[in-house]
Amino acid sequence: MASPQISRRDFLALAGLTSASAGCPAMAQALKAKDPDAGLKTFQATCSMECLHCNLKAFVKDGKVVKISNANAFDGKPCARGLSRIKWLYAENRVLHPMKRVGERGEGKFVAITWDEALDTIAGKIKEAIAKDGSQSLLFTSASGNMDNLHNPAQVAFGNYLGGTTRTLGSLCCSAVTAAMMPIVGMRYVDTRDTIDQAKYILCWGNNPLVTIQAYWHLYLKAKERGAKIVVIDPRKSETAVRADKWVSIIPGTDTALGLGMIRWIAANGKLDKPFLKQHTGAVYLVDKDGKLMREDAKDPNSYLVFDEKSQKLVRHDAKNIDPALEVKAGSPYRTVLSMVLEQAEPWTPEAVADTTGVPAATVVELVKDYSTNKPSMIVNNMGSFQRTQYGTQAVGAQYYLALLTGNIGKAGTGICDAGGVTQMAKFGSAFPPPPNKPKKVAPIPTAKLGEYVLAGKPNKINFWYTQTCAIVGQWPNANKVIEAVKSVPFFVVAESVMTPTARYADILLPATTVFEYDSVMAGARNHYIQLIEKAVEPQGEAKPDYWIMGQLAKRMGFGEAFNIPVEQMIKNVLKPSGITYEQIKKGPVCPVKGPWIPFKDGIFKTPNGKANFYCEPWAAKGFLPVVTYLQVDESPKGNPELAQKYPLQAIQRKVIRNIHTSFQDNEWINQLFEDEPTVLMHTKDAEARGIKQGDKVVVFNDRGEHPTIAVVNDNIRPGVVCLENGWWMGQFGFNSSSVLTNDTVQILGTGTSICSTLVNVRKA
Ligand SMILES: Nc1nc2c(c(=O)[nH]1)N[C@H]1C(S)=C(S)[C@@H](COP(=O)(O)OP(=O)(O)OC[C@H]3O[C@@H](n4cnc5c(=O)[nH]c(N)nc54)[C@H](O)[C@@H]3O)O[C@H]1N2
Numbered sequence: 001m002a003s004p005q006i007s008r009r010d011f012l013a014l015a016g017l018t019s020a021s022a023g024c025p026a027m028a029q030a031l032k033a034k035d036p037d038a039g040l041k042t043f044q045a046t047c048s049m050e051c052l053h054c055n056l057k058a059f060v061k062d063g064k065v066v067k068i069s070n071a072n073a074f075d076g077k078p079c080a081r082g083l084s085r086i087k088w089l090y091a092e093n094r095v096l097h098p099m100k101r102v103g104e105r106g107e108g109k110f111v112a113i114t115w116d117e118a119l120d121t122i123a124g125k126i127k128e129a130i131a132k133d134g135s136q137s138l139l140f141t142s143a144s145g146n147m148d149n150l151h152n153p154a155q156v157a158f159g160n161y162l163g164g165t166t167r168t169l170g171s172l173c174c175s176a177v178t179a180a181m182m183p184i185v186g187m188r189y190v191d192t193r194d195t196i197d198q199a200k201y202i203l204c205w206g207n208n209p210l211v212t213i214q215a216y217w218h219l220y221l222k223a224k225e226r227g228a229k230i231v232v233i234d235p236r237k238s239e240t241a242v243r244a245d246k247w248v249s250i251i252p253g254t255d256t257a258l259g260l261g262m263i264r265w266i267a268a269n270g271k272l273d274k275p276f277l278k279q280h281t282g283a284v285y286l287v288d289k290d291g292k293l294m295r296e297d298a299k300d301p302n303s304y305l306v307f308d309e310k311s312q313k314l315v316r317h318d319a320k321n322i323d324p325a326l327e328v329k330a331g332s333p334y335r336t337v338l339s340m341v342l343e344q345a346e347p348w349t350p351e352a353v354a355d356t357t358g359v360p361a362a363t364v365v366e367l368v369k370d371y372s373t374n375k376p377s378m379i380v381n382n383m384g385s386f387q388r389t390q391y392g393t394q395a396v397g398a399q400y401y402l403a404l405l406t407g408n409i410g411k412a413g414t415g416i417c418d419a420g421g422v423t424q425m426a427k428f429g430s431a432f433p434p435p436p437n438k439p440k441k442v443a444p445i446p447t448a449k450l451g452e453y454v455l456a457g458k459p460n461k462i463n464f465w466y467t468q469t470c471a472i473v474g475q476w477p478n479a480n481k482v483i484e485a486v487k488s489v490p491f492f493v494v495a496e497s498v499m500t501p502t503a504r505y506a507d508i509l510l511p512a513t514t515v516f517e518y519d520s521v522m523a524g525a526r527n528h529y530i531q532l533i534e535k536a537v538e539p540q541g542e543a544k545p546d547y548w549i550m551g552q553l554a555k556r557m558g559f560g561e562a563f564n565i566p567v568e569q570m571i572k573n574v575l576k577p578s579g580i581t582y583e584q585i586k587k588g589p590v591c592p593v594k595g596p597w598i599p600f601k602d603g604i605f606k607t608p609n610g611k612a613n614f615y616c617e618p619w620a621a622k623g624f625l626p627v628v629t630y631l632q633v634d635e636s637p638k639g640n641p642e643l644a645q646k647y648p649l650q651a652i653q654r655k656v657i658r659n660i661h662t663s664f665q666d667n668e669w670i671n672q673l674f675e676d677e678p679t680v681l682m683h684t685k686d687a688e689a690r691g692i693k694q695g696d697k698v699v700v701f702n703d704r705g706e707h708p709t710i711a712v713v714n715d716n717i718r719p720g721v722v723c724l725e726n727g728w729w730m731g732q733f734g735f736n737s738s739s740v741l742t743n744d745t746v747q748i749l750g751t752g753t754s755i756c757s758t759l760v761n762v763r764k765a
Pocket residue numbers: 050051144173174205206207208209211212213233234235236238250251252253254255382383384385386387389652653654655656657658659660661723726727756
């Protein structure tokens with residue numbers, strides 16, 4: 001394999017430059033002086049997996065990518081991982097040819113075949129499966145490996161042309177955020193990063209931006225320089241917490257109780273932003289004795305009734321010249337939504353919060369005082385681990401309530417920082433035309449239950465499984481069960497760029513291209529810029545982009561040329577509704593809005609009537625209370641004392657700097673830079689009780705599996721909690737993925753996962 005002409009020393013210098021260039025002009029100058037850019041051709045691209053979609057500029061010499069940097073327009077620079085993409089492109093373990101399995105599933109023994117043989121075989125298997133049990137017996141999975149606008153959408157479109165196939169429902173990632181934001185503010189993927197530096201108080205709640213939003217960490221530092229206080233709520237003293245003004249240690253899965261306690265204090269201490277609540281929210285809507293929203297006309301969803309203080313009458317919320325009451329007289333046959341919210345908060349005195357969350361009562365008061373008075377205040381949510389708990393939606397809801405109740409939203413330096421990108425600023429189209437016939441509705445598999453459902457043939461018997469852009473083996477909850485499921489399916493196709501644990505199980509393994517080997521567009525939910533992705537070099541071996549593969553299968557299935565349109569046309573189809581042109585993005589990344597982005601500016605929300613809701617009707621439809629309430633996680637010492645006898649420790653998860661999930665995990669440069677052992681962080685007391693010392697080989701275990709790892713023992717985590725690392729490959733360096741332990745309970749409101757609601761024990765290996 002030809003290796004690129006860049007030394008590891010250069011790479012380390014560049015990796016350092018990503019975080020230090022601003023502070024080290026001498027180093028930047030030195031690098032510039034020996035910069036070999038002159039005369040090299042450059043191409044634009046994006047770091048396209050589920051991270052920040054940093055802009056990448058490839059420098060090409062003699063048909064090889066020799067260096068990566070980024071376009072100047074960007075406010076974030078690629079990190080060491082992004083720069084290591086050069087070693088992904090030229091990896092030793094690249095899948096170079098279509099292959100068919102010759103060994104056992106999982107053994108990784110293959111022989112090369114031609115593209116024609118691979119595609120004919122797959123098309124034949126699809127036809128067979130449909131003839132036997134209908135198109136619902138086809139399972140198609142895709143996830144976060146490549147989030148551009150062509151790769152995964154091609155798979156979804158192909159499934160629709162097939163008449164509708166089984167897919168997974170919800171997400172591994174942030175369904176809980178979606179299930180809270182959609183009813184409350186009417187939109188997802190809304191970030192406030194442009195005005196972080198203007199916040200006076202930043203609450204990083206259940207997430208770790210220093211590691212997980214690395215490219216934008218400099219904005220937090222800027223806020224700090226301007227005097228902002230940064231507080232982190234996390235059972236673990238995270239990398240961010242170490243650099244924050246305060247670490248608030250909390251029992252996993254109890255964040256909602258803390259939120260409700262803060263809400264109670266805000267109401268009791270005159271900190272409600274009453275004008276904002278009346279004008280911009282549904283806090284004033286009335287509910288009847290049964291807790292149902294009252295409307296003037298049952299057929300008009302926007303005809304919410306409020307109590308007008310001026311006329312002392314019930315009127316529509318949008319009537320002119322009214323003063324809607326935030327609370328009505330006791331004994332009335334109705335009450336306001338705000339009353340309903342405060343009723344749920346009422347039991348949560350600081351002492352009650354302390355009892356449930358482990359956060360001292362005085363800290364609860366300090367937190368809420370600071371948040372509600374030190375304005376503008378911002379909460380950072382970033383699809384944090386706190387919401388990958390059984391009732392994570394309620395916790396996200398509590399965060400939004402806090403912002404709405406105090407008017408900390410819609411202005412610079414306020415809001416809730418979710419993952420977000422250009423989809424919040426402009427509309428984009430589909431690259432592929434819709435199928436001539438509407439696909440049938442096929443009952444999906446909740447993401448958390450992939451293993452169990454496939455094994456049980458639930459809701460559909462699966463004859464054929466095609467997967468791309470995800471780490472089916474290792475990242476999905478209860479990984480051992482998922483592996484059993486993979487083994488049970490008659491035919492398993494994997495499209496992959498490198499020989500991952502999932503690839504090793506394939507019946508047919510298809511070589512997928514990586515960034516720099518294909519043309520595409522990124523107009524996504526992580527970056528404010530629309531970016532053209534250009535083919536900089538010919539693909540390694542016979543690798544092809546997923547949209548090409550779908551096009552070839554479509555031809556074999558008789559769908560004509562619907563998928564085989566020129567890629568430039570696909571990109572234009574995506575851009576069309578946005579008004580941004582191909583010619584514009586050809587020149588460089590384009591942000592569709594000018595100036596700092598402030599979501600929900602001036603209190604205008606994306607709900608049908610423009611007001612934010614406290615009352616969440618979709619929650620009620622799923623059998624939950626329509627307002628935020630605290631629910632005890634089942635798999636926890638309080639929720640299941642019997643199980644906790646066997647497995648007394650709460651296992652949470654964290655993202656690590658060495659990978660983005662399983663991506664980069666086996667990258668040559670990354671392997672040189674970072675440790676080659678996963679760790680479990682445990683408190684000194686828990687370690688001592690088990691005779692475990694710092695650096696010991698240990699096994700973390702529960703009924704789902706065993707995870708061999710190395711103990712890190714100190715007091716940077718709550719007693720009773722252990723923290724495991726995300727993204728390790730099954731079998732790599734003799735270890736496995738922490739997902740062999742994770743809870744596969746469905747997080748019902750968002751059809752998400754509950755992986756951070758997991759009980760385990762630890763023993764010396
Ligand atoms: N380096 C790196 N960056 C990434 C990723 C990656 O894999 N690697 N993945 C990207 C993706 S897809 C995502 S979703 C984001 C996630 O971004 P983050 O949420 O920032 O990442 P996590 O490390 O999952 O979780 C953050 C913290 O939540 C804490 N935590 C766990 N359970 C609880 C709880 O119940 N309550 C509270 N308050 N805290 C809890 C953990 O100790 C951890 O420190 O990161 C993105 N960025």
